Amino acid sequence: xxxxxxxxxxxSVKDAEHVMxxxxxxxxxxxxxxxxxxxxxxxxxxxDDLIEKAAEINGxxxxxxxxxxxxxxxxxxxxxxxxxxAIQKLGYPAVSLLGWQAGFKTTSSHTWARIRKVDTSRIxxxxxxxxxxxxxxxxxxxxxxxxxxxxxxxxxxxxVAIAAAMxxxxxxxxxxxEGVYTADPRKIKGAIKLNEISYDEMLExxxxxxxxxxxxxVEMAKKYNIELEVLSSLTQxxxxxxxxxxxxxxxxxxxxxxxxxxxxISVTCIPDKPGLAFKMFSKLSARDINVDIIxxxxxxxxxxxxxxxxxxxxxxxxxxxxxxxxNDNGTGAVHYxxxxxxxxxxxAGMETHAGVASTMFEALYNRQINIQMIxxxxxxxxxxxxxxxxxxAVEAIHDKFFPDND
Amino acid sequence: xxxxxxxxxxxSVKDAEHVMxxxxxxxxxxxxxxxxxxxxxxxxxxxDDLIEKAAEINGxxxxxxxxxxxxxxxxxxxxxxxxxxAIQKLGYPAVSLLGWQAGFKTTSSHTWARIRKVDTSRIxxxxxxxxxxxxxxxxxxxxxxxxxxxxxxxxxxxxVAIAAAMxxxxxxxxxxxEGVYTADPRKIKGAIKLNEISYDEMLExxxxxxxxxxxxxVEMAKKYNIELEVLSSLTQxxxxxxxxxxxxxxxxxxxxxxxxxxxxISVTCIPDKPGLAFKMFSKLSARDINVDIIxxxxxxxxxxxxxxxxxxxxxxxxxxxxxxxxNDNGTGAVHYxxxxxxxxxxxAGMETHAGVASTMFEALYNRQINIQMIxxxxxxxxxxxxxxxxxxAVEAIHDKFFPDND
Numbered sequence: 001x002x003x004x005x006x007x008x009x010x011x012s013v014k015d016a017e018h019v020m021x022x023x024x025x026x027x028x029x030x031x032x033x034x035x036x037x038x039x040x041x042x043x044x045x046x047x048d049d050l051i052e053k054a055a056e057i058n059g060x061x062x063x064x065x066x067x068x069x070x071x072x073x074x075x076x077x078x079x080x081x082x083x084x085x086a087i088q089k090l091g092y093p094a095v096s097l098l099g100w101q102a103g104f105k106t107t108s109s110h111t112w113a114r115i116r117k118v119d120t121s122r123i124x125x126x127x128x129x130x131x132x133x134x135x136x137x138x139x140x141x142x143x144x145x146x147x148x149x150x151x152x153x154x155x156x157x158x159x160v161a162i163a164a165a166m167x168x169x170x171x172x173x174x175x176x177x178e179g180v181y182t183a184d185p186r187k188i189k190g191a192i193k194l195n196e197i198s199y200d201e202m203l204e205x206x207x208x209x210x211x212x213x214x215x216x217x218v219e220m221a222k223k224y225n226i227e228l229e230v231l232s233s234l235t236q237x238x239x240x241x242x243x244x245x246x247x248x249x250x251x252x253x254x255x256x257x258x259x260x261x262x263x264x265i266s267v268t269c270i271p272d273k274p275g276l277a278f279k280m281f282s283k284l285s286a287r288d289i290n291v292d293i294i295x296x297x298x299x300x301x302x303x304x305x306x307x308x309x310x311x312x313x314x315x316x317x318x319x320x321x322x323x324x325x326x327n328d329n330g331t332g333a334v335h336y337x338x339x340x341x342x343x344x345x346x347x348a349g350m351e352t353h354a355g356v357a358s359t360m361f362e363a364l365y366n367r368q369i370n371i372q373m374i375x376x377x378x379x380x381x382x383x384x385x386x387x388x389x390x391x392x393a394v395e396a397i398h399d400k401f402f403p404d405n406d
Numbered sequence: 407x408x409x410x411x412x413x414x415x416x417x418s419v420k421d422a423e424h425v426m427x428x429x430x431x432x433x434x435x436x437x438x439x440x441x442x443x444x445x446x447x448x449x450x451x452x453x454d455d456l457i458e459k460a461a462e463i464n465g466x467x468x469x470x471x472x473x474x475x476x477x478x479x480x481x482x483x484x485x486x487x488x489x490x491x492a493i494q495k496l497g498y499p500a501v502s503l504l505g506w507q508a509g510f511k512t513t514s515s516h517t518w519a520r521i522r523k524v525d526t527s528r529i530x531x532x533x534x535x536x537x538x539x540x541x542x543x544x545x546x547x548x549x550x551x552x553x554x555x556x557x558x559x560x561x562x563x564x565x566v567a568i569a570a571a572m573x574x575x576x577x578x579x580x581x582x583x584e585g586v587y588t589a590d591p592r593k594i595k596g597a598i599k600l601n602e603i604s605y606d607e608m609l610e611x612x613x614x615x616x617x618x619x620x621x622x623x624v625e626m627a628k629k630y631n632i633e634l635e636v637l638s639s640l641t642q643x644x645x646x647x648x649x650x651x652x653x654x655x656x657x658x659x660x661x662x663x664x665x666x667x668x669x670x671i672s673v674t675c676i677p678d679k680p681g682l683a684f685k686m687f688s689k690l691s692a693r694d695i696n697v698d699i700i701x702x703x704x705x706x707x708x709x710x711x712x713x714x715x716x717x718x719x720x721x722x723x724x725x726x727x728x729x730x731x732x733n734d735n736g737t738g739a740v741h742y743x744x745x746x747x748x749x750x751x752x753x754a755g756m757e758t759h760a761g762v763a764s765t766m767f768e769a770l771y772n773r774q775i776n777i778q779m780i781x782x783x784x785x786x787x788x789x790x791x792x793x794x795x796x797x798x799a800v801e802a803i804h805d806k807f808f809p810d811n812d
Contacts (some may be wrong), residue, residue, distance in 0.1 A: 016462035056422035057491045064494055070502050071487035074480040078456065081477035085463045088470055096476050101551060122551070125418065145507060145528070 003127075004029055007039040007159035008396070009136065011176050012233040013079050014044030016086075023086035025174070025233055026132060030092060034126050037166070039137040039159040040164035042075025044053035050075060055400045065110035068138075069149045070095045073099070076136035076155075076399055084134045091405060099120060102133075103160065104140030104149045113140060113148035114289045115157065118165040135162065151215025160217040162225035171226050173213060174233035179240035180205065180212050183256045187391060190402055194254060196246030202228075204346040204380045218242065253347030254354060256398045258390050261340045262292070263315035264373070265322055268333030269303040277306060283321050289314045293342075293375040293382065295323040303332070304383075307373065309384065312338045340372065344382040355400060357381045363400040369393050407573035409533075410435055411541065413445040413565035417582050418639040419485050422492075429492035431580070431639055432538060436498060441533050442573070445543040445565040446489055448481025456481060471516035473557045477547075479588030479800060482542035482561075500538040503528060505553070507573075508539075510546030510564065512554045518694045522565065524571040538589075541568065559620025566623045570630035577632050579619060580639035585612065585646035586618050589662045589804045593797060596808055598711045600660060601644075602652030607660045608634075608754040610786045624648065657754030658762060662795050662804045666747045668698070669721035670779070671728055674768035675709040675738030682735060683712060689727050692785070695720045699781040699790065709738070713779065717789065718744045746778065747796035750788040751803060763787045768804040775799050 006026060013019050024042075030036045050071050054063050080096035103119030126133045135154025142148050150157055156173055162169035180202065181191040195206075199222035206215040212230055213354035221228050221242065231239025270276060281291055294308040310318045319336050326334050350356040360381055364371060369392065373384040385393055412432060419425050428446075436442045456477050460469050486502035493500035509525030532539045542563025556563055558728040562579055569577035587597040588609065603611075605628035612621040618636055627634050627648065627710065639646025652696050676682060687697055700714040716724045725742050732740050756762040766787055770777060791799055 014646075016459070019463060051487060053484070054421070054491060057425060057488055058495060061495065063491045067487045067490045067494070067502060070490075070504075071484060072485075074483040077480040077483065078459070078477060081464055081473045082459060084473045085460060088466060088473070096473060098476075098553075109584075147504075213446065224803045 001033045001035065003035045003037070003166060005037045005039065005085045005159050005163040005166070005171040006169045006174060007155055007172065008041070008174045009155065009176070010041040010044050010047070010079075012174055013040055013083060016082075018204045019079075019082050019086045020089075022083060022163045022174075022233060025128055025236065026083075027087060027090050027092050030132055034208075037127070037133045037135060037162055037168070038083065039155055039162065040076060040079045041137050042072075043079045043082075043115075045071060046075040046078065046339065066146055069147050072148045072149055073136070074286070076138055080134045080136045080232055082221045087132050090291065091132060092132055093094070094134055095126050096134040096136070097126070098136050099139035100141035101145050101159070102162070103284040104161070104241050106140035108144060108146070108152070109288060110141040110142075110146075110148055112151040113142065115150070115161050116141060118161050119321055120162070120165045123162070124167065126287045139355050150216075153217065155338055156214040156217035157220060160220045160224075160226055160228070163226045164220060170229060170247060171221065172231060172239075173217075174231060175212060176231075177212065178232045178235060179230050180242070180255070182254065183394055184258070184404055188256075188395055188398050189397060190404075192402060194240050196241045196243065197243060197254055198246050198348055199244060200344050200379055202242045204344065204377070205255050232386055240331055248256065252349040252353055253345045253401050254349075255346050256401070257344045257346065257393050258341055259313045259344070260390060261339055262309050262342045262384070263312040263313075263318070263336065263338035264307060264309050264340055264384065265318060266305065266335040267322060267326055267331050267379065268305045268308040268335075269301075269308060270279040271330060272302045272304055280306070280322070280325050281319060284310070284318055287317060287321065289318050289321075293373055293384065295373055305332075309340075309342070311371075340384050341387045341393075342382050342384055343390065343393045344380055345401070346380050350379060350381070359400055360397055363396040364393055367392055367396045369396070407439045407441065407445070409441045409572060411443045411445065411572070411574045412580060413561055413578065414580045414639055415561065415582070416447040416450050416453070416485075418557050418580055419489060420663075422784055425485075425488050425492045425652055425687045428489060428580075428639060431486055431642065431791055432489075433493060433496050433498050435581075436538055440784045443529060443533070443539045443541060443568055443574070445568065446482060446485045446487065447539045447543050447561040449468070449485045449488075452481040452484065453478060471777075472552055475516045478555050479542070479545045479553045482544055483486060486540045486616050488540045493538050493540070498538055499536060500540055501532050502540040502542070503532070504542050505564070506547035508568070510567070512548055512556070514544035514548040514550060514552070514554065515694055516548075516552075516554055518547065518557040520545035520602045521546060521556070521567050522710045526568070526571045529568070529572065529675050551666050556622075559623065562620040563626060565665060566626045566634070567737040568632075569632045570626060574632065576635060577627065578635045578637060578645075579623075580637060581618060582638065582640075583636075584641055584643055585609065585636050586661070587649070588660065588808055589800055590664070592805050594662075594801055596804060596810075600646050602649065603660055604652050604754055605648060605650060607754055608648045608784055610750065610783070611661050611663050619648070626717030648775055658755040659751045659807050660755075660802050661752050662807070663752065664747060664800050665750070666670045666793055667718045668715050668746055668748045668790070669718040669724070669742065669744035670713060670715050670746055670790065671721075671724060672711065672713040672741040673728060673732055673737050674711045674741075675707075676712060677736065678708050678710055680770050686712070686728070686731050687714075689731060690716070690724055693723060693727065695727075697723050699779055700786065701779055711738075712758040715779075716747070733811055741808045745793045747793045747799075748788050748790055749796065749803065750786055751807070752786050754785050756787070758787060765806055766803055769802040770799055775802070
């Protein structure tokens with residue numbers, strides 16, 4: 001008997017029919033003698049509907065983040081109770097638990113909280129009674145007893161956190177694709193499904209906008225060595241296993257990813273005082289804004305220019321912070337551009353193969369696509385390009401590395 | 407400075423515009439220097455929408471009551487966060503609290519829980535910080551840490567419970583009518599708004615389907631001597647004060663009420679064994695089904711017939727229990743009828759005036775309305791009639807007692 005954590009996203013539970021389908025997947029697993037904890041997101045468009053309700057009240061002004069969390073957390077409350085009913089309807093025992101009931105203790109950063117710990121006593125107690133436990137993903141409780149949410153992709157993180165805390169044998173992430181592909185299969189015909197992939201490769205793909213798995217969830221899976229499986233809730237075919245040492249598939253790269261949630265900010269003529277760049281970036285990190293690619297160049301007259309990227313949905317907030325910083329520290333002009341895309345290739349294979357980056361650049365050059373910024377790591381090469389060229393770039397690079405699969 | 411509890415029902419917060427209106431009523435009270443706790447129900451049709459979602463999953467079978475509570479409690483979570491945002495939008499500090507955060511400890515009878523106590527420490531802490539506290543009505547937490555709901559009209563009870571626990575100076579129940587009337591003002595043209603009414607009269611009116619205030623909330627207000635005011639959230643005119651000793655308004659009766667949430671069950675030929683009737687009713691009370699009018703008559707051969715009424719929405723459940731009881735105890739046939747209405751007159755004045763009941767019966771006789779059962783107390787006379795005659799009966803009785811107001 002194994003303990004299996006299964007996570008289903010909003011599109012998998014979008015209406016009664018889909019909820020019943022998920023109930024069948026879950027009970028199939030339970031019938032085989034497994035203990036099952038299910039983590040669910042809010043139904044389909046619920047979150048958007050709730051955000052719309054808030055916008056009707058708030059207009060242009062920003063709603064309190066605490067109240068946004070209170071509002072949004074109602075979404076999973078609906079989906080968990082419906083799924084528990086569906087499982088019971090099929091004749092199996094089930095109980096739904098809100099984030100706080102399932103023991104999720106988080107930081108107090110509303111709309112972007114981090115999990116501090118998961119006290120699994122209630123989950124264990126329900127599993128001991130042979131119940132299928134349905135847990136609200138995405139949400140937890142701060143030390144002030146306020147409802148918090150984990151931000152984008154938070155339900156994946158919830159699932160992995162439970163798997164880690166309970167030492168689960170497997171954590172299955174059900175989604176609307178059949179696994180992890182070398183490129184987005186909806187756009188690139190020759191995209192190949194991977195049977196296995198390493199945490200690090202998955203992490204780069206997740207971070208870089210492949211949008212199959214949330215990066216925080218992969219980081220956590222790697223840290224606690226939780227085996228993940230990404231698979232489809234509709235076909236139930238074997239998906240892609242994410243683990244420490246996958247069977248090498250003799251591929252140079254494991255995927256091409258596109259990320260359009262990127263904005264670029266440039267600050268010119270920063271006085272060359274020690275610690276000033278650090279000060280600037282710490283102001284962003286204090287607001288939980290992640291900085292990705294950073295380019296620094298010496299300007300003139302003992303000043304330097306710094307260009308960096310942030311997630312586009314944090315772009316306006318970041319720009320405000322940087323403009324204040326620029327004003328306070330007497331820098332030159334601040335430039336902002338969010339009509340850009342980041343295209344990346346990821347693969348553990350490239351560590352031992354030279355020329356991977358140049359193959360990528362060649363593919364882009366052949367299609368006359370201009371590269372604005374470049375960033376590399378052991379298993380990744382990213383380039384920043386004009387957003388309009390993004391799909392063409394992915395296709396060109398994929399064709400170059402996987403020529404036989406068109 | 408006073409502490410005022412204000413309660414707004416679902417129709418008062420049904421959309422963004424109404425939520426903003428409530429925010430203005432609340433902040434008007436706050437601006438005058440009062441501490442304000444606001445209790446809100448789910449928005450307009452939310453509860454019905456959620457019940458529909460559950461029905462899509464469950465079909466004809468009954469959903470788990472625990473899961474129904476989990477589902478329904480999401481409704482107030484949405485309305486409290488939106489109202490808190492609306493208050494903040496007007497420039498005042500506000501915080502929303504779920505039932506469990508506001509300290510509502512209840513019994514474990516899901517969908518029909520009773521409040522055991524309200525631990526007001528969190529509410530006090532927020533009031534001390536000068537915040538307007540917005541509390542989710544209708545919901546609480548069982549000792550198993552499960553979400554419970556209080557059943558029909560539960561938000562009124564939540565408001566009075568907070569007023570009692572906090573020794574509030576006034577508890578205002580905002581609704582879509584301007585106060586308590588001698589009959590339903592939407593149906594009876596001559597209906598008169600009462601300035602004051604006693605708890606006991608209000609209790610009879612609430613119990614009897616006047617549907618202005620929930621009976622559990624009036625019982626609690628009486629027990630803790632909380633002054634209630636029933637008023638409209640739209641006009642903000644002075645409403646009706648409910649208190650222990652109202653100024654007598656020289657009226658024989660204070661109102662005519664109609665209740666169509668009634669079903670009648672008759673059990674014939676019950677063996678005349680001691681305790682058997684008690685056993686029958688205790689089976690109903692164990693399921694939280696309230697029995698109202700009871701009529702017992704000697705049948706033949708040492709058996710008796712018992713007829714009683716229950717709320718119609720519990721009718722099917724009650725019938726099932728009674729049929730099992732009849733089967734187990736060898737009684738005669740069980741009859742069920744829910745096409746009936748209970749019409750009642752209520753008034754402290756009738757204690758000292760003879761002939762009130764006969765005036766009522768005369769009014770019904772004049773319109774050829776047949777009386778099926780009668781029940782009386784010190785301040786109330788109720789009759790059971792055919793549901794089709796209900797509106798006509800109310801009009802006839804109201805005309806008889808308030809002849810000048812047509």
